[in-house]
Amino acid sequence: MTHEIIISGFGGQGVLSMGKILAYSGLMEGKEVTWMPAYGPEQRGGTANVTVIVSDEPVSSPILSSYDVAIILNQPSLDKFEPKVKKGGILIYDGNGINVPPQRKDINVYRIDAMDTAAKLNMIKVFNMMILGGLMKVRPVVTIESVLKALRKTLPERHHHLIPMNEEAIRKGMEIIVKEN
Amino acid sequence: MAEKEITLMKGNEAIAHAAIRCGCDGYFGYPITPQSEVLETLAEQKPWETTGMVVVQAESEVSSINMVYGGACTGKRVMTSSSSPGVSLMQEGISYLAGAELPALVVNVSRGGPGLGTIQPSQADYFQTVKGGGHGDYRLITLAPASVQEMADFVDLAFELAFRYRNPAMILSDGAIGQMMEKVVLPPFKPRRSEEQIASECPWATIGRKGGRKPNIITSLELRSEEMEIINLRIQAKYREIEKKEVRFEEYMTDDAEYLIVAFGSAARISKKVISIAREQGIKVGLLRPITLWPFPSAKIAELGSRMKGILTLEINAGQMVEDVRLAVECKVPVQYFGRLGGIIPEPEEVVEVLKKMVK
Missing domain, CATH: 3.40.50.920 (Rossmann fold)
Incomplete structure (x- = not known):
């Protein structure tokens, strides 16, 4: 099975690091993974996006024109990537700052109000992990155990006390994601 | 250490780790997007404290390539890396390396041109690399990795080929392979060669005359045309041999x-x-x-x-x-x-x- 995922939002929302944790978690499960960022100058203040591919087979192109899953964190990203979700695929978006919601009927649209929830719970720092939790609920690309393992592996020791907060965020994300269509 | 260490890293980082592990003696470079992680990773890894590998951020690409020339003269495994506009600045030095028949590694994580161009991936340096961006009848052994794993694997291979044929080698990559992360198994550690090993493996190296041998002279200059033609013919014969044996x-x-x-x-x-x-x-x-x-x-x-x-x-x-x-x-x-x-x-x-x- 192959998961071709695009994650897109504003620079600073944790788009690239969410992708990295997802890729690392895939690695923990012995999968083939590729993490390809749009590393252009547009990242600061503008949009940032990363393509993550998690697969049981060797990954061919790291650059794609259509995706199984699009995780969308702002309006420009929604405008850009909604048309690029494969028929029957998944679009997950955070409602914060979205004026024109997704229109397509031939894909599965999920809304996750992670930004608002994270603000309320004073969990802004792990907002991206809430989104990741949402993804794991609707498409279990990796298991929560693998994510925690990946966090232990990638975070420096001094930040390991933050792992429970990350886990809480993932579980919260799994709770608050809702199907829209 | 685990026998097979699988990790996730960028292509640029893989180049740096592979350099340290394959017994590279010196890296001389100047930062430029999209390859800056090579120098960054080396600075982070501090190989001068472990393997003794020298890492220098030069004041420019022109300096970097000439530092490589100097290091290569002494039979050391030396390298530089840059991206397209920086590699253009190095062309004179690359031609001199080829002319003086010096083994060295140049990594180009190329980006869109011409000129300063863009920082996004491009393969527009193909002509520059394989047709000779510098002057004179020379060729660069050129490896083109298609994965982060190959970024890691080709560093040692490039050095091996460079030394086997006394010719500079190039890894021609691009911003996509340099910036993307994939899983990679890093090559096992290989110690840097000792002075004695260098003396026996590189009898041409200018490492000081201990005993009675004739002085080694490394130069690309020969003002007598008849002699220069002979040198060129010898280099061309070497290129024909590479063409016969090293196609991959x-x-x-x-x-x-x-x-x-x-x-x-x-x-x-x-x-x-x-x-x-x-x-x-x-x-x-x-x-x-x-x-x-x-x-x-x-x-x-x-x-x-x-x-x-x-x-x-x-x-x-x-x-x-x-x-x-x-x-x-x-x-x-x-x-x-x-x-x-x-x-x-x-x-x-x-x-x-x-x-x-x-x-x-």
């Missing part, structure tokens, strides 16, 4: 193919996706990926080409390698090119459309 390529789904894509580096990765989509639509297409861009797998392409209805070269440039593919098949097979420019990466679907038109 990957063949993918060519057995039943009626059409062939020829692509290197990240374009070859895109091609594999193109092939899987095209085959679902009934187009029998395969891939020939040159791993060495020089020496070029001309004979293999001619052999495959003879049973193809058409060849498509996919390049992230305006059509450079296509010339070598046409030469290889001596225009007996129609050869088309497709590519995108200025840092835009071709999307698999648009390439499939090109293939469909070819088939019609």
